[in-house]
Amino acid sequence: MPDHSEQADETRERSAPTPALARLFSHRGFAVFLTARTLSSFSSQVQAVAVGWQIYMLTHTASALGWVGLAQFMPMFCFTLVAGHVADHFDRRFITAACQALESCGALVMAVGSLSGWLTPGMIYGMVALFGTARAFEMPSQQTFLPALVPPALFARAAALSSSLFQVASIMGPSVGGLLYGVGAGICYSVCTVGFGLASVATLCMRLEAPARVRRPMTLETVMGGLHFIRAHPEMMGAISLDLFAVLLGGATAMLPLYADSILHAGPTGLGVLRMAPALGALLVAVIFARWPLKRRAGEAMFAAVAVFGVATIIFGLSRSLVLSVVALAVLGGADVISVVVRGALVQLRTPDDMRGRVSAVNMLFIGSSNQLGEFESGMLASLIGPVEAVVLGGIGTIAVTLLWMRLFPDLRRLDRLDDIRPVR
Numbered sequence: 001m002p003d004h005s006e007q008a009d010e011t012r013e014r015s016a017p018t019p020a021l022a023r024l025f026s027h028r029g030f031a032v033f034l035t036a037r038t039l040s041s042f043s044s045q046v047q048a049v050a051v052g053w054q055i056y057m058l059t060h061t062a063s064a065l066g067w068v069g070l071a072q073f074m075p076m077f078c079f080t081l082v083a084g085h086v087a088d089h090f091d092r093r094f095i096t097a098a099c100q101a102l103e104s105c106g107a108l109v110m111a112v113g114s115l116s117g118w119l120t121p122g123m124i125y126g127m128v129a130l131f132g133t134a135r136a137f138e139m140p141s142q143q144t145f146l147p148a149l150v151p152p153a154l155f156a157r158a159a160a161l162s163s164s165l166f167q168v169a170s171i172m173g174p175s176v177g178g179l180l181y182g183v184g185a186g187i188c189y190s191v192c193t194v195g196f197g198l199a200s201v202a203t204l205c206m207r208l209e210a211p212a213r214v215r216r217p218m219t220l221e222t223v224m225g226g227l228h229f230i231r232a233h234p235e236m237m238g239a240i241s242l243d244l245f246a247v248l249l250g251g252a253t254a255m256l257p258l259y260a261d262s263i264l265h266a267g268p269t270g271l272g273v274l275r276m277a278p279a280l281g282a283l284l285v286a287v288i289f290a291r292w293p294l295k296r297r298a299g300e301a302m303f304a305a306v307a308v309f310g311v312a313t314i315i316f317g318l319s320r321s322l323v324l325s326v327v328a329l330a331v332l333g334g335a336d337v338i339s340v341v342v343r344g345a346l347v348q349l350r351t352p353d354d355m356r357g358r359v360s361a362v363n364m365l366f367i368g369s370s371n372q373l374g375e376f377e378s379g380m381l382a383s384l385i386g387p388v389e390a391v392v393l394g395g396i397g398t399i400a401v402t403l404l405w406m407r408l409f410p411d412l413r414r415l416d417r418l419d420d421i422r423p424v425r
Helices: 004-015 020-025 030-059 062-089 092-116 121-142 145-149 152-181 185-205 225-231 234-249 252-263 267-291 298-318 322-350 353-385 387-408
Strands: none
Touching (some): 030 145, 030 152, 030 185, 030 267, 062 121, 062 225, 062 252, 092 121, 092 145, 092 185, 121 353, 145 353, 152 185, 152 267, 152 322, 225 234, 225 353, 234 353, 234 387, 252 267, 252 298, 252 322, 252 353, 252 387, 267 322, 298 322, 353 387
């Protein structure tokens, strides 16, 4: 039997004269969620600039940048599926807040080490692995919050607004990080300490209305439940794996410290500008989506966006102009938002609440960890064939995967309206 009260609520959401943003913020906890996520994202971006530039200045090798990516990837690879099980059986809010508090403590250690002069490359790799472990548990829980805060009819708009603020943090973070690094890496890490700490407090203040969950013992079957669920739904598998290979092959951002120093000769401030550029493009597209959500032909839009991502990667790799490089990275970031919105709607709205933690964990394992693995791949390949060749080859590979996936996953290509997606019963 259909839930007529739920249908009536969604009809009112679509037809009510109240401005859309006002309707979004009328849902309790949504503003607090945005605050916590933005603070955490801002701190992560400041930290990424500081770590990338500091490790490159200590080693002056492209492979060192790749090892940073591997240090983040390994904990996520090892723990993310377990974290999904934990998110589905324990308080997701507390898990997220505890991880953010751990990140704050780790940033404090790096701040003290940098200010005192005893932070070595090996120690940086170790601390990066600690952050990777915390995020392996944090992200599957945090990604389940939005469907619990807003109804499906407003999800695409809420996801776009959340992405907008994430991109604002991604713009401010590299800029602030690049400027503060001129004073010292320790100052950057001190800012991260405060940011992660405030995010933890905000997360604890958030109130979620979640159904009671039946706790099950951790077994191989329950841990792998998210992967089995995604494999049973080809359009979800296609969306997640497409982003996996796009990020893995098109990992141009791993080379930004090298490009800023040796190719574009822009220094740490230029590195901040380069890191800001993808977020600037993503912010523009996210703001457009918040005002005019993607309504039709979502699957085709996703494939087109990933192809544009590959083209922009190639242009960035060949560029010797800071302006052209910034534009290419901005286009790259804008294209990525389209893919994120479509994939997020599929993963969060198609999945029942009692599975969201495990499914989000698989999504993070494929997408989140692929960022770090892509950095490792790009760093290693750049050390073998050169940074320009590595970036261009990655862009070509992204386009090739897009064309192949259009044939392998026709259900994803035919995906139409995002607000028609409902949980599988």
